[in-house]
Amino acid sequence: MARYVVRRDAGLYGYERALRRAGLGPVAGADEAGRGACAGPLVAAAVVLPDSPGRMIQGLKDSKLLSAAQRERAYAEIIAKAEAWSVVALGPGECDRLGMHVANIQALRRALLRLEVPPRYVLTDGFPVDGLGTPGLAVWKGDRVAACVAAASVIAKVTRDRIMTELAETYSDYAFEIHKGYCTPLHQSHLDEHGPCPEHRMRFDNVVRALEISRERRAAVTG
Numbered sequence: 001m002a003r004y005v006v007r008r009d010a011g012l013y014g015y016e017r018a019l020r021r022a023g024l025g026p027v028a029g030a031d032e033a034g035r036g037a038c039a040g041p042l043v044a045a046a047v048v049l050p051d052s053p054g055r056m057i058q059g060l061k062d063s064k065l066l067s068a069a070q071r072e073r074a075y076a077e078i079i080a081k082a083e084a085w086s087v088v089a090l091g092p093g094e095c096d097r098l099g100m101h102v103a104n105i106q107a108l109r110r111a112l113l114r115l116e117v118p119p120r121y122v123l124t125d126g127f128p129v130d131g132l133g134t135p136g137l138a139v140w141k142g143d144r145v146a147a148c149v150a151a152a153s154v155i156a157k158v159t160r161d162r163i164m165t166e167l168a169e170t171y172s173d174y175a176f177e178i179h180k181g182y183c184t185p186l187h188q189s190h191l192d193e194h195g196p197c198p199e200h201r202m203r204f205d206n207v208v209r210a211l212e213i214s215r216e217r218r219a220a221v222t223g
Contacts, residue, residue, distance in 0.1 A: 012060060015139070015146040019121050020051060026083060028119035029148025030108045030129065033063070033156035035100060038204040039174070039181035039197075040164050041089040042100070044107035045155035048083040048117050049148050055081045060150050062143040063157035075158040078151045084117035085151075087159050092201045099203065105129055111152075125149050171197045 016027045032044040049057070057077050059070065066074060079085065088110045095103045108129045112122060122129065122136030123146045129136065142149040161180055168177035173194045179187045181199070183206055191200070191207065195214030200207045 012145070012147040012150060013056065015123060016049065016051075016148060024121040024135070025051060026117055026119050027121045027123060027148055028084075028112055028115055029123045029125075029142070029146055029150070029152045030112050031125040031143050031149050031153040031156055032104055032107055033153070033160040034181065035104055036183070037181035037201075038183050038191075038207050039092065039176065039187070039200045040167060041091050041160065042095050042103050042107050043087060043089045043156045043160040043163070044104075044111040045085065045087040045152040045159065046108070046111040046115050047078060047085045047148050047151040047155060048115060048119055049078075049151055050081055050083050057081060057147070057151060060147055060154070062141075062150055063153040065144075066154070068161070071154055071158050071161075074151075074154045078154060082151065084115045085155060086111050086114035086116075087155055088114065089159070089163065092199055095201050096203045101127075123149050125153065167199055171199060173197075 019025060019027045026048045028046050028048045030044060030046040032042060034040055034042045057074060060074060063071055088107055090103050090107050098106060105127060108124055109131055112132055119134055122132060122134050123142055124136060124138050125142035126138060126140060128138040139146055143153040164176045164180040174190045174197065175186060188206060191210040192213055196207050196211050
């Protein structure tokens with residue numbers, strides 16, 4: 001059997017080129033956004049990029065290394081050029097019920113299974129995903145070394161940021177449009193002042209503490 005090695009200088013598309021040479025294309029990448037947030041959904045995306053140098057995504061990187069404007073431009077280009085893409089969101093209630101690790105795997109699996117172009121190989125960021133019926137590899141920092149995973153990270157991040165901006169209109173006390181539900185000092189100050197809203201994840205210790213503070217405050221007023 002032929003052996004294919006991905007060189008360190010192969011670039012962001014190196015994994016996909018090697019897998020296609022081995023007859024394992026199409027290759028899908030999957031990643032999530034919002035795992036560490038204490039409010040809002042967990043969003044996962046999966047992407048199959050085209051096997052054509054002329055359709056490469058310009059300036060593609062891990063979404064965390066791009067500005068908001070760069071992510072929006074990359075998002076539009078990925079949507080236009082991808083052979084297939086999908087995105088799923090798990091709400092805070094489902095995240096609480098499953099626990100974040102299980103929710104993360106569930107979200108990645110659902111996104112991959114929704115692809116209209118079935119992949120023959122799957123690359124995921126950090127965690128292996130079973131139950132796909134397709135071979136795959138969990139790649140450490142996959143969104144920085146594999147183009148399809150980086151593309152998935154952009155789709156997931158942009159989708160989630162848009163959701164959080166919309167939620168800010170409904171829950172205006174929390175400034176979701178600024179911190180996007182992550183555990184920043186600004187978010188915590190609003191959380192401590194107003195208590196949790198339905199978009200908060202009740203498994204997070206800081207949310208539980210804020211709920212207790214809110215209950216104590218109400219008890220003091222009514223008592």
